[in-house]
Amino acid sequence: MLLITCPWCGARDETEFHCGGEAHIVRPEQPDQLDDAAWADYLFMRGNPKGRYAERWVHSAGCRRWFNVIRDTTSHRILAVYKAGEPAPDLAEPSS
Amino acid sequence: MKRFSFWSVARNALSSHTHWPRQWRSPEPRPAYDVIIVGGGGHGLATAYYLAKEHGITNVAVLEKGWLGGGNTARNTTIVRSNYLWDESAALYEHSLKLWEGLSRDLNYNVMFSQRGVMNLCHTLGDVRASRRRSEANRLNGVDSEWLEPADIKKICPILNLSPSLRYPVMGATFQPRGGVARHDAVAWGFARAADARGVDIIQNCEVTGLRREGGRIIGVDTTRGPIDAKKVGIVAAGHSSVLAEMAGIRLPIQSHPLQALVSEPIKPVLDTVIMSSAIHVYLSQSDKGELVIGAGADGYNSYAQRGSFHVIEEQMAALCELFPTLGRLRMLRSWGGIVDICPDASPIIGKMPVDGLYLNGGWGTGGFKATPGSGWVFAWTIAKDAPHPINAPFTLDRFTTGALIAEHGAAAVAH
Numbered sequence: 065m066l067l068i069t070c071p072w073c074g075a076r077d078e079t080e081f082h083c084g085g086e087a088h089i090v091r092p093e094q095p096d097q098l099d100d101a102a103w104a105d106y107l108f109m110r111g112n113p114k115g116r117y118a119e120r121w122v123h124s125a126g127c128r129r130w131f132n133v134i135r136d137t138t139s140h141r142i143l144a145v146y147k148a149g150e151p152a153p154d155l156a157e158p159s160s
Numbered sequence: 161m162k163r164f165s166f167w168s169v170a171r172n173a174l175s176s177h178t179h180w181p182r183q184w185r186s187p188e189p190r191p192a193y194d195v196i197i198v199g200g201g202g203h204g205l206a207t208a209y210y211l212a213k214e215h216g217i218t219n220v221a222v223l224e225k226g227w228l229g230g231g232n233t234a235r236n237t238t239i240v241r242s243n244y245l246w247d248e249s250a251a252l253y254e255h256s257l258k259l260w261e262g263l264s265r266d267l268n269y270n271v272m273f274s275q276r277g278v279m280n281l282c283h284t285l286g287d288v289r290a291s292r293r294r295s296e297a298n299r300l301n302g303v304d305s306e307w308l309e310p311a312d313i314k315k316i317c318p319i320l321n322l323s324p325s326l327r328y329p330v331m332g333a334t335f336q337p338r339g340g341v342a343r344h345d346a347v348a349w350g351f352a353r354a355a356d357a358r359g360v361d362i363i364q365n366c367e368v369t370g371l372r373r374e375g376g377r378i379i380g381v382d383t384t385r386g387p388i389d390a391k392k393v394g395i396v397a398a399g400h401s402s403v404l405a406e407m408a409g410i411r412l413p414i415q416s417h418p419l420q421a422l423v424s425e426p427i428k429p430v431l432d433t434v435i436m437s438s439a440i441h442v443y444l445s446q447s448d449k450g451e452l453v454i455g456a457g458a459d460g461y462n463s464y465a466q467r468g469s470f471h472v473i474e475e476q477m478a479a480l481c482e483l484f485p486t487l488g489r490l491r492m493l494r495s496w497g498g499i500v501d502i503c504p505d506a507s508p509i510i511g512k513m514p515v516d517g518l519y520l521n522g523g524w525g526t527g528g529f530k531a532t533p534g535s536g537w538v539f540a541w542t543i544a545k546d547a548p549h550p551i552n553a554p555f556t557l558d559r560f561t562t563g564a565l566i567a568e569h570g571a572a573a574v575a576h
Contacts (some may be wrong), residue, residue: 065469068462079471083460085415104561108413108504112402116462137416138464 067141069145070123086110087132088152114138119151123137161357163268180308183349184356189363192389193295195543196381196402197396198368200224201233201246202344203521204396205351206536207543208360209267215536218359218443221390222352223383224369229348232398232443235498236529237421237443237455237468239434240302241278241339244296244571248554249507256534257338257553267304269350271342272448276433278339279308279316281483283328283439289571291329295334308333319486320432326482341434341453347532371407371518376519377410393488394519394543399464399499401509401522408515412521414501415559418459418468419574420476422495426450426486428454435483441480454480458500458526458575502524505565506572510539510552519543520557526574536557 066078092098101118109116117137134144134155136160145151162168162181172180174422195211197204200222202545211217224230240260242253249303254495280289298305313333316371322330352362363385370382382390395404399416436443444454459468473495476527481488503509503523508531510521521539524531538552559565 065471067562072492083462098462100561100563105411108397108560109411110413110415112462114400114403117462119461135461139462140463140465 066140068121069140070129071145071147072127072129073123076123076126080123080125081121082124084122084130085158087118089122095108097130116143116155120148161270163355164270167463169510170352176481180398183353184362187361187363189221189223189383189385189388190361190486191382192220193361193547194390196220196388196390197222197394198233198381199398200231200352200362200364201231201395201396201398202229202346202347202351203398203535204523205229205355205362206532207394207396207521207539208362208536209351209355209358210540211544212355212358212360214540217233217279217544220355220359220360221388222355223362223366223381224364224389225384227364228352229345229361231530232498233348233499234497235419235421237445238341238344238529239278239339239436239443239445240273240338240342240530241434242391242530243280243294243298243305243334243336243339244279244568246566246568247301248566249568249571250298250303251551252534252538253531254301254303255537256531257563259533259537260342261338261350263350267350267354269346269353271346271350273340273342275338275340277316277335277337278434279313279333279335279440281313281333281435281437282331283437284331287439288331291332291334293439294571298336298472304336304338305386308335316433316493317431317435319484320435321483321485330483332518339434344529347457351536368407371404371515373408373515375501376516378515390517392517392543394521394539396539398522398524398528399501401501401520405513405520407427407516408513408518410513412509412523413504414509416459416466417461417463417499418455418463418496418497419500419526420459420468420473420495422454422456422492423447424452424454424490424492427452427490430486438546438570439478439497440479440482442476442483443574444480450492451485455574458502458539459497464499465497466499490527500524500528502526504560506568507566508535508555509557510535510550510555511557513557514545527546527572559562561575
């Protein structure tokens with residue numbers, strides 16, 4: 065089970081949260097001007113790295129706010145937590 | 161390959177079964193092959209077998225980074241069924257089920273396929289409506305399916321709690337009598353043995369680290385045991401589909417999640433069918449050894465760690481105790497996780513990739529085991545003819561661009 069530090073509420077059990085998938089996917093400003101491939105890329109195509117992954121979580125059984133997490137998908141270790149809208153922190157150190 | 165028969169088994173019994181030859185060779189990789197299959201699980205080995213058997217292509221290598229069938233082939237709950245909603249899926253899974261029905265004889269290897277029936281329980285009115293619709297769709301597609309009222313369920317599975325006082329009472333079920341279970345390891349071993357006998361090289365402890373391309377065409381792979389040339393490469397790597405595709409610069413709509421399962425201590429026979437509940441979420445069958453094999457839901461986050469979070473199996477156990485109070489004091493022996501590659505529409509991607517000579521069979525998500533022979537059969541066709549078979553033609557990567565999705569979240573049965 066993960067221990068996730070909500071930027072507003074502090075460290076809580078994973079059961080209070082839901083994972084919302086890859087972070088930093090920006091909805092295109094003018095979808096009607098995209099071709100099908102670009103729309104499919106926004107809608108369906110996702111990174112699925114073995115290693116560091118920036119993902120969204122929501123504190124559903126707490127403050128109900130969304131935030132971002134950088135987590136290693138091979139060790140489940142959480143490397144950074146930051147608020148929605150903030151840029152991903154630059155993590156220079158190796159993750160493991 | 162030394163064939164198994166009554167006489168060969170009897171003759172070897174005289175020497176206490178110490179003189180059987182190895183079931184497959186362990187060759188050094190050759191410098192080049194016509195076809196390389198990346199991934200030595202059930203689907204990859206089945207692909208190699210049908211390439212040799214159906215298409216006469218025997219200059220084939222199966223590269224496996226670990227040991228045969230050590231990934232999801234060893235980690236599933238062994239359930240086989242074909243009761244999917246849409247015509248495309250019904251054709252694919254039913255083709256596979258028909259292959260299962262003759263598989264032990266075809267491979268000369270007992271995969272212990274047991275058609276004990278698969279029952280999908282309904283707990284809400286919405287559940288009942290969706291399931292009855294799916295059941296009728298199945299019958300129109302020639303897939304056997306019956307609707308069971310609670311009284312019918314009681315006759316098939318007396319230990320199931322059918323009390324109306326449950327939080328989510330059992331309101332009925334669909335039943336596919338031709339569904340059942342098979343011995344997962346035997347499926348990998350049987351396909352490996354039969355493919356090897358036809359000349360396929362099975363190379364274990366050989367991880368693919370790169371896909372070599374030249375002018376938009378695949379020319380080979382880099383591995384931990386050196387580069388190997390190939391005219392065609394098929395990726396059948398389950399949870400690692402995205403990792404392999406990325407080596408060729410291809411982005412997939414797939415996300416890799418842990419899917420957990422566990423087994424109980426062995427007990428006397430109490431369950432002679434497969435029970436699945438997708439609404440309150442548990443599914444189980446009893447193995448020939450007497451252990452109950454129990455599946456959970458997929459964890460919500462991406463992972464390659466082959467383990468999940470404890471609260472997922474806690475919820476699964478709660479559902480088990482609710483549905484089977486008689487199992488409430490059963491002890492669990494072990495639990496594990498596998499990494500499943502989930503597509504947005506809960507259907508697989510089987511077909512050509514944007515790089516010439518590169519093919520992908522993945523995205524089976526939480527339910528690939530049941531499709532093992534059919535998946536290998538259509539993928540072998542696709543590789544041999546450089547074009548999909550009509551059965552897998554709808555299951556392209558392109559469907560996420562055209563919008564022709566094949567949404568099977570209801571039939572997939574595992575919540576994700």
